[in-house]
Amino acid sequence: MARAHVITTVNGDPVEFLCDTEQTLLDVLRDELHLTGSKEGCASGDCGACSVIVDGRLVCACLMLGVEAQGHSIETIEGMAGGDRLHPLQTKFLEHAALQCGVCTPGFLVAAKSLLERNPDPTETEVRYWLAGNLCRCTGYDKIVRAVLDAAQEMRGG
Amino acid sequence: MQYEAPESVEAAVRLLSGGGPRGRVLAGGTDLLVQLRAGVITPQLVVDIKRIRESREIREEDGMLVVGAAVTGAELGEHARAKSMWPGVVESAELIGSTQIQGRASLGGNLCNASPAADTVPALVAAAAECRVAGPNGMRRVPVEDVCTGPGQLSLGDGEFIVAFELAAPPPGSADAYLRFIPRTEMDIAVVGAGVNLSLDESGRCTAARVALGAVAPTVILAEEAGAALVGTECDDSAMEAMVAAVRAACRPIDDKRGTAEYRTKVAGVLATRAARIAATRAREAR
Amino acid sequence: MARVHFTGNFRQLAGGDEEVSIDASTVRELLLKLGEHYPSLAPHLDEGVALAIDGVIHQDALFSRIEPHSDVHLMPKIAGG
């Protein structure tokens, strides 16, 4: 069967790609567009390592077909830093040592960005539940939660 | 695999009943894509209903809440009116999976995946919700409890799909609640789920109650005797005990990786009690 | 003479001895003499063992020093996760 032609927006730029209809958005990002910052940890929506934002909504790229991206706007980890400036969340993750191996980090950052866009002043509990779909096996989550809370405070101008 | 994203109900019905390969309906895809990936299903046609307006919107019709089958948990949770009318249904939708899953998973998908452990189904059954089913012969209404006939099995005919759910305006003094038990705080499939919808009169006496249970039988069950045990009472401890006995009598669970039959039966009673107490509190506040 | 203690299965291989005195200045010399003294132990010494020399664990270190009054424990090799 002919591959599907999809026109979409990735990190603000218009993007066209061809894909098999069975390919997930994650497959397309990684294998077709070579945006390998989104990781495959489970391919079943259980680990959050492939978190991306689609039309402002946090989703797992492994649970969306590439063809479903038609006409939508996708944000990935590769678009998080602006030019040569890191996003405050990225800076805070570094300062707080909120990563060890770093493979879950892109997913956590995208998820945390989505949280702070909706809720600039989350409680620790809100952060923990929002990020419950992002698994981290290294850190025990402590420093990640602290980094998100600290970034929120900084972004609020605190 | 052919992928289609029709923009009207009629077009979707045509695709699904078009004499070609039997199609699978794609809403949020949070179950469908996992099954595709695992090779559990190998559909030749996938019909995405997210571009159909009726499947994607939440609206009120004559006081009735109509929720599109492809409306996501997150969207329902952000709908203030839905939350005030049917807090139990909304909380059940918000319990499905992670934030990421919330951004995709839908009521229609949760029902049509036909898992006995689906979170929204006990809440929808307790709320006496009905489905708007579109098909080659037009639109028909089906009570939610009649849609699933067994694990992975639906009563829908060829070419039929669920467009939306209807939730009647709750009468005064009514409220619903949903609780589920999972081993962790998030990310698990319900080991047991309990939805309770009840009405209290001005004196606080229960005039109607529906109790629905998830993950304790091959399909979500409406435990009619459990509801009946509350009717006519003030939902006091002895009424709760009678309801728990009826809940446990209605359970026909299995042992599996997520819990033992014994455990599920026991915890179904615990959750039904807790959900009934929440519903009763909400009902009193609603009066 | 260093005192060499046998722990675990090494004791079995050393014919039940709990310890023995060996005159050696390096690990290699000590292992060689141990193997001569206890032939059934010899193949296991070749496979690789750890030695705690005065409390400090040495692995794969044939030329680590053994002092005249060192206390040496023969142990299985350790690694980790």
Add this chain to the structure above:
Amino acid sequence: MAAQNGGTTNGGTRWIGTRPVRPDGVDKVTGRARFGADLHLPNMLVGKVLRSPHAHARIRSIDTSAALALPGVKAIVTRDDFDDLPSEFVPAGEMLINYRDVVRNVMAREKALFEGHPLAAVAATSEKVAKEALDLIRVDYEVLPHVLDIDEAIAPDAPLLHEDMITAGVEPPPSAPSNVAKVVEFAHGDVEAGFAEADVVVEREFSTQPVHQGYIEPHSCVASFAEDGQAELWCTTQGHFVVRGHCAKLLGMEVSKLRVTASEIGGGFGGKTVVYLEPLALALSRKSGHPVKMTMSREEVFRASGPAPGTWARVRVGVTKDGRITAGEAELKYQAGAFQGSPVQPGCMCAFAPYDLEHVKVTGYDVVVNRPKVAAYRAPGAPQSEYAVESIIDELAKRIGMDPVELRLKNAAREGTRAAYGPTFGPIGLVETLEAARSHEHYRAPLAPGRGRGVASGFWFNIGGETCATLNLGEDGTIALVAGTPDIGGSRAALCLQTAEALGVDVEKIRPLIGDTSTLGYTFLTGGSRTAFASGLAVIEASKDMIGQLCERAAKIWNIPVDAVEWADGEARPAGANAGEFDPLTLADLAGVAGKTGGPIVGRAQINAQGAGPSFGTHLVDVDVDRETGRVTIERYTVIQDAGKAVHPSYVEGQLQGGAVQGIGWALNEEYVYDEYGRLQNPGFLDYRIPVCSDVPMIDTVIVEVANPTHPYGVRGVGETPIVPPMAAIANAVEGALGIRFTDLPMSPPRVLKALEEAHIPEAAD
């Protein structure tokens, strides 16, 4: 980015103990860092593995002809593509590995020994074609009865995994084969005499379930074989030199013809110390002439990579009324999985390690079962045995009415104590962690009604081993640091800090990288909590080597003897007034004239690091229990551990926190569920329940520093010990809350509720 000073004092050092941003940090927060699956080569094929659906089956034949005929299939390998290898033991992870078993583990030969055991691997132009090809491979099985658990495996009439396996370590050797590979024993004193002195003796049986390391990144590699027999391998591993050795052996290659590059690694915890896909990818690449990429699905990771073993233990401990432990005895049986080599030996050695015992006896059994071969997992073997012992210590404290920290302190191993496994401890920090626990606010805080508080200690050896490092001095005075230990949790930062300290230069001037196997001499893997210690020693030695060269250059420039030059604060100075008066020469000064003064300056070290200091920790935990559903909630958690010296305290804290949370999962929910056919029912993160963010509170940490005398800055490994205490600490806390002692893990809600019902505790009101 500026360094910030943290909560740990850095007495006398400028860099050690500070918290700079890790050098690889920006790559990891921007998605740039390349992990195992992130490499894409031209003409690359996709490799997939056909796995046994049976837990135990004789393989009569494998027919790949139909699969090979499928368009797009470029190569298929089976058992016929790997030479059989003789029994030969080599160290890898904490285990001695037998190549006869390794070759069978990566590709089944006579029999499939566990569900998921590889039978064939296919390389094709796409994943879709590769999967279709797998469906076309015909395997003729003779399905055999299987054994999953220790009791079944050691039963007299049990089906045998290996018909020729005679139990080792038993005199005289048994005449008949069995599933018991080995019996080990550690003892000193006379335990019966010890128990005779005791006023209270507690004996209990315990069991733990296999648990997976749960790294988020699945195994992945790309192999590329050239026509001249040279090959490159890119893979996610804790030790690329170890991978090189294994692969060269399995493929019959010279090691120098195989260059292995370690990708960034997305977690390992011991699970990435062995090979699974790598030899298959190399064989497929050799056969097809294309690069081949292979990546496990999460399901394959669970079905076919090695977890920590499930275990059974019987432990007996005696104590006098005044709290002296008189004897300890344990019998431990560990599942090895399909091939021998469970970590029962270190399990035996660690069981009583935290205590000063005159009489101790531990016996261990290594038992093969039809499950994936176990792999190392953080302090392999120790969590299971120490869980049992620490549970009994708690019970004894209660029985004699003594505070559990006091009982531990009274019997704690300290410098000069003869360890239960033989040798005498040097300076160790158990007493300090217990004292810190006793005085911690957490230990004294009032406990809400219904809650329980638990404490437990833990021990792990830590190791050193073969290690190389190179420091390349750039012409501007900056330094490229090359290490051979993959960085799994921030070790590049720890190595830069130690180099900065040793050279006296700004840490920002040092850029680290993990060299491939052609750039350095053999370097053992990142494991055994050795990297900050052993690669640390290597960079310190390399720094000394570089300083020697720098001083020689300065001596030449000043025309004075080299011993008249000293290196301090990152510059060469005349050593004292007699050496002459010269302006100091900085690293940058000397680097700039290196070419003219003798050529480039490179500091090297190749060492076999000895004397890794053992690490002890003590954990405190408060739990709440929902008495109607059996769910245990962790309300508060504090980890106290001796780090010797925390090089980068943030990453030490991270190790303590991460280890504790893995232990929480082990204690409460993680387990493998098999059906009657020996097939895994929960091969995914949905039903293999590792802790999620909302399951746990903040994890407080206290770093105790009792210097390790074999390291210039006192460093000890820290990565493994933190997973040892949580299971017992939580069981002890649950006992405190409910009065019920859980001797079987996990303490999952159904188990807890059942125990509550059996104990006839009335349901609490809401």
